[in-house]
Structure formats: structure tokens, C-alpha cells
Amino acid sequence: xxxxxxxxxxxxxxxxxxxxxxxxxxxxxxxxxxxxxxxxxxxxxxxxxxxxxxxxxxxxxxxxxxxxxxxxxxxxxxxxxxxxxxxxxxxxxxxxxxxxxxxxxxxxxxxxxxxxxxxxxxxxxxxxxxxxxxxxxxxxxxxxxxxxxxxxxxxxxxxxxxxxxxxxxxxxxxxxxxxxxxxxxxxxxxxxxxxxxxxxxxxxxxxxxxxxxxxxxxxxxxxxxxxxxxxxxxxxxxxxxxxxxxxxxxxxxxxxxxxxxxxxxxxxxxxxxxxxxxxxxxxxxxxxxxxxxxxxxxxxxxxxxxxxxxxxxxxxxxxxxxxxxxxxxxxxxxxxxxxxxxxxxxxxxxxxxxxxxxxxxxxxxxxxxxxxxxxxxxxxxxxxxxxxxxxxxxxxxxxxxxxxxxxxxxxxxxxxxxxxxxxxxxxxxxxxxxxxxxxxxxxxxxxxxxxxxxxxxxxxxxxxxxxxxxxxxxxxxxxxxxxxxxxxxxxxxxxxxxxxxxxxxxxxxxxxxxxxxxxxxxxxxxxxxxxxxxxxxxxxxxxxxxxxxxxxxxxxxxxxxxxxxxxxxxxxxxxxxxxxxxxxxxxxxxxxxxxx
Amino acid sequence: xxxxxxxxxxxxxxxxxxxxxxxxxxxxxxxxxxxxxxxxxxxxxxxxxxxxxxxxxxxxxxxxxxxxxxxxxxxxxxxxxxxxxxxxxxxxxxxxxxxxxxxxxxxxxxxxxxxxxxxxx
Numbered sequence: 200x201x202x203x204x205x206x207x208x209x210x211x212x213x214x215x216x217x218x219x220x221x222x223x224x225x226x227x228x229x230x231x232x233x234x235x236x237x238x239x240x241x242x243x244x245x246x247x248x249x250x251x252x253x254x255x256x257x258x259x260x261x262x263x264x265x266x267x268x269x270x271x272x273x274x275x276x277x278x279x280x281x282x283x284x285x286x287x288x289x290x291x292x293x294x295x296x297x298x299x300x301x302x303x304x305x306x307x308x309x310x311x312x313x314x315x316x317x318x319x320x321x322x323x324x325x326x327x328x329x330x331x332x333x334x335x336x337x338x339x340x341x342x343x344x345x346x347x348x349x350x351x352x353x354x355x356x357x358x359x360x361x362x363x364x365x366x367x368x369x370x371x372x373x374x375x376x377x378x379x380x381x382x383x384x385x386x387x388x389x390x391x392x393x394x395x396x397x398x399x400x401x402x403x404x405x406x407x408x409x410x411x412x413x414x415x416x417x418x419x420x421x422x423x424x425x426x427x428x429x430x431x432x433x434x435x436x437x438x439x440x441x442x443x444x445x446x447x448x449x450x451x452x453x454x455x456x457x458x459x460x461x462x463x464x465x466x467x468x469x470x471x472x473x474x475x476x477x478x479x480x481x482x483x484x485x486x487x488x489x490x491x492x493x494x495x496x497x498x499x500x501x502x503x504x505x506x507x508x509x510x511x512x513x514x515x516x517x518x519x520x521x522x523x524x525x526x527x528x529x530x531x532x533x534x535x536x537x538x539x540x541x542x543x544x545x546x547x548x549x550x551x552x553x554x555x556x557x558x559x560x561x562x563x564x565x566x567x568x569x570x571x572x573x574x575x576x577x578x579x580x581x582x583x584x585x586x587x588x589x590x591x592x593x594x595x596x597x598x599x600x601x602x603x604x605x606x607x608x609x610x611x612x613x614x615x616x617x618x619x620x621x622x623x624x625x626x627x628x629x630x631x632x633x634x635x636x637x638x639x640x641x642x643x644x645x646x647x648x649x650x651x652x653x654x655x656x657x658x659x660x661x662x663x664x665x666x667x668x669x670x671x672x673x674x675x676x677x678x679x680x681x682x683x684x685x686x687x688x689x690x691x692x693x694x695x696x697x698x699x700x701x702x703x704x705x706x707x708x709x710x711x712x713x714x715x716x717x718x719x720x721x722x723x724x725x726x727x728x729x730x731x732x733x734x735x736x737x738x739x740x741x742x743x744x745x746x747x748x749x750x751x752x753x754x755x756x757x758x759x760x761x762x763x764x765x766x767x768x769x770x771x772x773x774x775x776x777x778x779x780x781x782x783x784x785x786x787x788x789x790x791x792x793x794x795x
Numbered sequence: 796x797x798x799x800x801x802x803x804x805x806x807x808x809x810x811x812x813x814x815x816x817x818x819x820x821x822x823x824x825x826x827x828x829x830x831x832x833x834x835x836x837x838x839x840x841x842x843x844x845x846x847x848x849x850x851x852x853x854x855x856x857x858x859x860x861x862x863x864x865x866x867x868x869x870x871x872x873x874x875x876x877x878x879x880x881x882x883x884x885x886x887x888x889x890x891x892x893x894x895x896x897x898x899x900x901x902x903x904x905x906x907x908x909x910x911x912x913x914x915x916x
Contacts, residue, residue, distance in 0.1 A: 778890055785896050788904075 215287060215314070221262040221329045225303045227295030229584065235289045235313060237323050239263050241282050250372055253277040255307070257288075260324035266304045270368045273310060283316035294365050294409045308367045308409055365409030369441055369455060374462075377437040380405035380412075381474045383576075385430045388421060401425055404451060405436070407474055411451050414439065416459040424465050431476075433468040452480055477576060479557050481585060485530035488605055488790075492563040499555040499585050500526035501593045503533060503602065505548030520544045526554060526569070527602045529592050535568045535606035542577050551593070552579050553586040565606035566790065603782075620783070624702035632754035632765050640754070643775055644698040644705075645747040646717060651740045654695070654714070655726050657688040665691055665711070690726030694718070698750060705767055707752060713772040718743050749773040798876040802910050803864055807898055808843035811871045821845060821873055822862045822881075824891060828853065834872075837861060840895025846872040860889040 220234030236257040244252045253274065255267040269277060276282050292309035363379045384404040391398050402415040414436070416424055428434070439457040459465075468474075479497040482490070490496065505524035512518055522543035527533045536556070538546055557576040559569045571577050580586060589597075621640040625631065631638040659666045659678035668676035668688050675684045692714035697706050715721050718739055720728075728736040751771040756763055803820040811819075823837030826844055832852035836844045847863050857880065865875035881889050901908045 778893060781890075781893055781897060785893075785900055788900055792904075 216258070216260040216323060218259055218261055220259040221257065221264045221326075224290075224293065224295060224305050225264055225266075225329055227297075227303065233289055233291060234259065235287060237319070238282055238284055238286050238288055238316075239322065239326070240265075240284055241277060243277070250274060250370075253282070255282070258323070258326040261326055262329035263326040264305070264329045266302065268304055268306050269310075270306055270308045270365075271370055271373070272368070273307065276310070276312070281312050281315070285319045285321060286312050286316040287314035287319060289313050292367070292409075294367075296363075296365075306365055306368065306409070308365070363435070366405070366407045366412050366453070367409035369412065369457070371441040371443075371455065374438055374440070377435055378405075378407060379433060379435050379468055379474060380407040381433045381476065382428055382430050383411070383477050385428055388425060403428060403430075405434075406477060410453060412453045413444065413451050413456040414459065415456070419461070420459040420463065424459060427465055427467070433470075433474045435464075435466045435468050437464050438462045475583065476581070477557055477578070479555060479583075479585075481555070483530045484526065484528045484532040484534050484605065487532075487534055487561060487567045487569075490561055490567075492561055494561045495558050496561060497555070497557045498526065498528075498534075498536075498559055498569060499553065499581075499589060500528040500534075501589055501597060502548045502552050502554045503527045505546070508543050508546075522546055524548055524554070525602075525604065525606075527593075527597065527600075528589060529597070531600055531602055533602040533604040533606070535565065535604065537568070537570045538577065539571065542571060546577075546579070551598075553581065553589050554579055555581045555583070555586065567605040622702050623698070623700045623705050626705060626754060626765065626767075627703070632756045632767075637753050637755040639751065639770070641749060641751045642700065643747065643780060644700045644750055646696055646744055647699045647704065648697040649717070649740050649743055650695040651737065654692055655690050655722065655729060656693060658691040660685050660687050660689045690722045692718075692722045692725070707750070707767045707769050709769040709772070713769045716772040717746070717748070747775055749775055798864060798866060804911065805898055805901065807839040807841060807895055808845050809841065810902065811845060811867055811873075814867045815869055815871070816866065818864070818866050818876075819873070820862065820864050821847075822860060822891070822894060824860050825857050828857055837863065840891040840893075840898070847875050847878070848872055849875050849878075859883050860891060 215235055216237055217231050217234035220231050220236060223229070223231045224234065236259055239256040239258050241256075242254045244254055250271050251274065252271065253269040254265070255269060256263055256265040257267050258264075269282075282288070289311050290307060290309075291311060293305055293307050296304050296306060298304060362377065364376045366378055366380060369376065369378065382403050383406050386402045388399050388401045398418055399421050400415055400417045401421055402413060404411060404413055436459075439459050441455045441457055444451070444453055444456040479499070481499045482496045484498065484500060487496075487498075503525045506522060508520050508522040510518055510520055520540055520543040522538045524536050524538070524546070525533050526536050536554070536559070537543075555578045556569070556571050557578075558572070559575050560572050562568050562570055619640045621629070621631070621642050623642060623644060625640075631640065656667050657670065657676065658664070659668050659676075659681055661678065661681050661683075664678060664681055666678050666680040668678050668685070671677055671684065675686055676688045677684045692709070692711050694709040694714040694717065695706065696709060696717065697704055699705070709717060711722060718725065719742070720739055725736065725739065728739070749772070750769055751773075753768045753770055754765055757766045758764075798818045801818060803818045804814065805820045805822065806814055807821070807823075821837065821839070823839045823845060826836040826838050828835040832849075832854075834846060834848045835853075835857060836846050838844050847865070848868075857878075860881045860883065862879040862881060863873055863875045864877045864879075865873045868874055883889055901910075
């Protein structure tokens with residue numbers, strides 16, 4: 200029974216490992232992110248003056264590979280025996296380095312043990328050592344064999360200062376290292392003068408495939424390095440001091456920050472192809488809902504729609520350009536993004552480009568929306584794997600999806616524009632219409648009364664003229680606007696109605712189109728009926744009562760002789776789209792529940 | 796029948812077991828109709844199937860989304876008192892998944908949807 204049981208466990212487990220991951224990782228292809236592997240063996244390597252390093256042999260059930268190095272920050276996992284042979288792990292973050300002799304080493308920067316060793320019966324499958332093209336075959340490549348990889352070939356050895364280590368592996372306990380990184384940001388020189396004397400500093404942000412870090416140089420190092428450093432260029436930097444990061448000054452993802460000292464060196468690097476332009480930790484658009492407002496984060500998505508650039512005047516009477524667009528990603532969710540200044544002016548949204556923003560600011564406007572502040576980095580169609588993945592997804596599936604916008608809670612979705620949904624109580628509580636300009640909003644309301652007296656007036660029969668004509672009492676009607684007299688007129692509607700929802704009611708004025716939509720008859724026919732069949736005319740008004748519509752309204756505070764009153768006009772009347780309305784209500788309920 | 800005297804909670808398949816011997820309202824899409832016409836299965840907004848049994852066999856073709864009012868049996872089947880086919884040929888399709896979302900809200904916040912308190916006495 201025991202044998203049967205462990206076979207069953209092993210059989211189920213076989214499907215856990217990510218097949219093909221060993222090949223993928225060794226080649227550095229990154230087609231299988233976050234792979235699940237089994238730890239075959241782990242060996243401690245004495246670190247000399249630095250911390251010990253752990254070398255791992257991992258298997259994906261098909262192949263095994265012994266050149267996995269545990270990043271020093273994960274050493275505790277090995278030291279407290281979480282990483283015991285046979286345990287199943289999921290790699291969260293890793294980088295594949297190529298040594299001078301062509302061999303590949305996978306540095307594990309973040310990993311999670313998904314099944315501890317005692318939960319696993321034994322080795323899964325019959326993995327064979329993965330052989331790379333340039334490698335020797337044979338037993339000497341196997342782990343535990345006499346010919347283990349020489350220490351000096353390890354990319355992260357303290358002694359090998361000519362070898363490059365990943366930024367993510369930097370820590371205060373090792374000083375003899377070299378990194379190869381690109382400068383993404385360089386500050387100006389800041390000087391100060393206090394009781395202790397004068398000083399100056401400059402700081403920069405640098406990035407490589409494994410991560411990013413903030414670097415500061417003081418006084419003498421400013422003189423030494425300031426002119427060498429150029430944003431966008433790649434440098435070999437070695438022997439800086441590391442300390443715990445002061446998160447107040449930087450939002451970069453690194454527990455440490457670096458200070459250049461007397462021993463530090465910075466040398467320009469010509470071979471820059473592997474070093475990324477910028478390090479981003481992209482958040483899925485769907486996850487934005489869970490983040491707090493004012494959070495700074497990175498996003499990437501397809502620009503599904505873009506509005507024209509507008510100019511507005513700020514409080515300081517400065518003119519600023521603004522452009523909104525909608526970003527969508529594989530989560531199927533959309534978010535409105537606002538660009539400012541030159542970026543807004545120069546942005547070309549044609550062809551639905553991929554847009555990535557590092558350091559975008561999350562706002563709770565409209566639920567959730569993003570803004571590219573002046574310290575954000577906006578990249579159009581960046582040359583990064585996430586962009587290609589998005590493009591592929593969009594061309595296949597995304598282009599035909601409507602997506603659900605997060606910028607919708609009080610501004611409804613619908614065609615390019617954002618609908619500003621309100622309820623009738625909001626008119627009073629939000630003082631709509633009290634500003635300099637009229638306010639526009641949409642609401643769902645029911646007609647509870649329509650005034651039939653004086654709903655029709657005699658208007659100029661000319662094509663585009665709706666001016667009320669004066670009855671000359673001689674069979675002719677005069678239009679002051681056209682400056683002409685006519686033997687006839689056309690009836691036009693001005694309807695005064697009262698609409699209501701669960702919270703409040705509101706008197707509104709409806710002109711021709713919306714009035715006809717509400718009454719279900721055209722003005723000419725109504726005029727005719729009013730003169731000939733009073734009963735039928737009244738019946739129409741009765742029938743129109745208690746229908747529910749989507750009203751798009753304009754409200755403005757108007758003052759007549761010391762009396763101020765809100766005047767509401769219906770711009771458009773539409774039948775309720777129950778599906779859209781239900782979706783919106785459910786979304787609002789869920790949002791309200793989440794904030795309780 | 797008592798079924799028509801009280802408000803009937805709208806439920807989906809996952810809630811059937813909590814409403815045994817109670818009158819409920821179930822909306823689902825017709826899956827299969829038994830050759831005798833005395834029973835059929837409906838799939839709810841989550842794709843799960845419930846069995847519906849009738850007193851008399853059907854006298855018409857049943858298809859699309861149907862709303863059934865009845866009592867839940869011990870076995871989790873619905874003993875129907877009445878059914879109502881929601882005609883989708885009028886051009887307005889019925890969104891069963893959206894209906895299911897609304898159902899979840901109603902059951903999650905009964906304090907805001909006190910339908911059952913509508914019965915007097």
C-alpha cells in the first residue's frame with residue numbers, strides 16, 4: 200500500500216513541474232515564466248570573505264541542470280533547511296548569466312517552496328542532465344562529479360571582481376563586486392551649507408536585468424564622476440558601499456541603496472545590448488482597483504482609444520496640454536490615463552500602440568485612473584518582452600474585446616467618452632450647476648408628471664429656425680429672426696416635466712427631440728390633436744407617464760431678480776440599457792462593499 | 796398552493812441544498828428535455844445543472860432561458876408549479892451570467908434586499 204501511495208503522489212506531482220523549463224532557463228529565453236522545478240541537490244560553497252553561496256541542481260522532470268546559484272539574499276532559505284533535496288520550488292525572479300566560456304548560470308533572485316521535501320515522495324521522473332550546445336557531455340558535467348565548476352567562473356564570487364554581478368544581489372556584506380548598469384536618471388548637483396561645513400552631492404538611478412538601485416555620490420566623488428555619468432548610457436560600476444535604502448527619497452524597488460566612495464570605479468561600457476533601458480514592475484490593470492490612491496506604479500497596456508489633446512489653464516494661470524487615453528491589458532480591464540505637457544502633445548495613438556509608464560500616479564478619479572506626472576517615464580512601443588506579449592495578445596484576442604473600464608464608477612463607460620453618472624440627489628449635494636459653467640450629467644429617472652399646458656408653441660416654418668413667431672392676427676405669422684412673414688408656422692415642443700429617482704425629483708425642460716421621444720409623437724401631430732381632439736391629446740400624456748429613461752441633462756444656476764434657481768434641461772433621452780445599468784450597479788455595490 | 800402565497804427567493808444551483816422543501820424561483824437555460832416531457836434540466840449562470848420535474852408533461856417546445864417556480868425536493872430537484880419561457884427572439888438576449896452576479900449580490904446583502912419580509916403574518 201505504501202508503494203502504491205507514493206507512486207500516486209509522484210504521478211500527480213509529475214504534472215506540477217514546468218516541462219521544458221530547464222532548457223528555457225538555461226537558454227535565458229524566458230518563455231516559461233515562474234517555472235516550478237524540483238530541487239535535486241544543494242551544495243554550500245564557502246564564500247571566503249563574503250557570505251557563503253549555495254549552488255543548486257534543479258529538475259523539470261525531463262532535464263536537470265546543476266548551474267543554479269542562489270542569490271545571497273535567499274541564503275536563509277538554504278540555511279534553515281527549507282531547500283532540501285526533493286522539495287518543489289517555484290522561481291519568481293531569476294537571471295541567466297553567460298560566462299566567458301559560454302556556459303550559462305541561472306541566478307535565482309526570488310523563489311518560493313511550494314511543496315516541502317517531506318511532502319514529496321522522491322525524485323520526479325527520470326531527468327537527464329540538460330546539455331547545452333557548447334558543453335562537454337559526459338559524467339564530468341554532472342553534479343557531484345570531480346570536475347565541479349571552478350569558483351572563479353561563478354559570476355557572484357567575491358574574488359572575481361572582473362566578473363559582473365546582478366544589481367539584485369548587491370548587499371552591504373560584499374564590497375568587491377562589479378555591476379553593469381544603465382543610468383536611467385541623473386540628478387543635478389545639490390549643494391548645502393550648514394554648521395558642519397559645505398557639501399555637495401548628486402544621485403542617479405541605475406538598472407540592469409535583475410533590478411534597479413539608487414546611487415549617491417558626495418563631495419569628492421561628485422568631482423570624480425559627475426561629468427562621466429550620462430543618462431541612458433551603460434557603465435561598469437564597482438566597489439560602492441551599500442546601506443539600507445531611505446525610502447523617503449526613492450521609490451525604487453531595492454532594499455539597499457549605494458554610495459560611491461574612494462575605492463569606487465565607474466567605467467563606460469560599450470557592450471550594452473543586454474542591459475535594459477528601464478526597470479519596470481508592471482501592475483496588471485485589474486489589480487489597480489486594489490491599490491491605494493496616490494500610489495506610484497508601473498503599467499503597460501495597449502492604447503485602445505485616445506482623445507484629442509486639450510489645453511487648460513491651471514490655477515497659476517499657466518497653460519498646460521492634456522490628453523486622455525484608455526489603456527487595456529490582458530486582464531480585460533481598461534483604465535483612463537492622462538498625459539500632460541509635451542508628452543500629451545506629441546503622443547500619437549494611431550494604430551493602438553503599446554504604452555508603458557514607469558512611475559504613473561494612481562488616482563481615485565472616476566474610481567481608478569492614472570496620470571503620467573512630470574517624473575513619470577512614458578514609453579511608446581518599448582522594446583521589451585512585455586510589449587511583444589501584449590501586442591500578440593491584442594492582435595489575437597484583445598482587439599475584439601470591449602474591456603471593462605476601471606474609470607467608470609461615477610463616469611460610465613460608453614463609446615470613447617466617459618459618461619458622468621449621477622443620481623438626482625447629487626444635484627443638490629454636489630451643487631451641480633453652481634460653477635461658472637453649466638454641468639452635464641447622465642441619470643436614470645422616471646417621468647412622474649408632464650405639464651400639457653403650453654407645451655406647444657408656434658415656430659418659424661423655415662428650415663433651421665425655431666424662433667417663436669408672432670401671430671399678426673391677419674393670417675400671417677412674423678419671424679423676427681428671419682425678418683419675414685409667413686402664412687403658416689410649425690408646431691414645436693417645449694415640455695416641462697418632473698422626473699424622479701429613488702432619492703429625489705427634478706423639474707426639467709425638454710425641447711423638440713427629447714420631448715417627442717418622451718411623448719412618442721411628433722410635434723406636428725400633437726399640435727393637430729390639441730386643436731381637434733382634446734381627449735386623445737390628454738391620453739398621450741397619460742401614456743407617457745411613469746416611463747424610465749436615461750436622461751442626459753445640463754444644469755445651471757440661474758438668477759432672476761434676486762432669486763437663484765437650478766435650471767435643468769434635457770439634452771438627450773435614451774431607453775435604459777438594462778444590461779449596462781445592471782453591470783454598473785453591481786460594480787458600484789462591490790466597490791462600496793470593499794471600502795466598508 | 797402555498798407556492799404562490801409567499802415571495803420566492805431567486806437562487807442558483809449552489810444554493811439549492813439550503814432551500815430544501817422551500818419554494819424558490821430558478822432561472823436557467825434549457826439543456827435537455829426528457830422524452831416524456833415531464834422533466835428537464837436547466838443550467839444556471841455558473842453552468843451548473845438543476846433538474847426540474849413537472850406535474851403534467853410539457854405541451855410545447857421548451858428552449859432558451861426559462862424561469863421556474865417550485866419547491867426543492869430532498870434530492871435537490873425542483874418540483875415545478877409553474878414555468879415561464881423568457882422569449883429571446885424579441886432581440887433582447889438574456890444575460891444569464893449577469894443575472895447570476897445580481898443573485899450573488901442579493902444573497903450577500905439580505906439586509907438591503909429584504910424580499911422575504913414582504914409576507915405579512
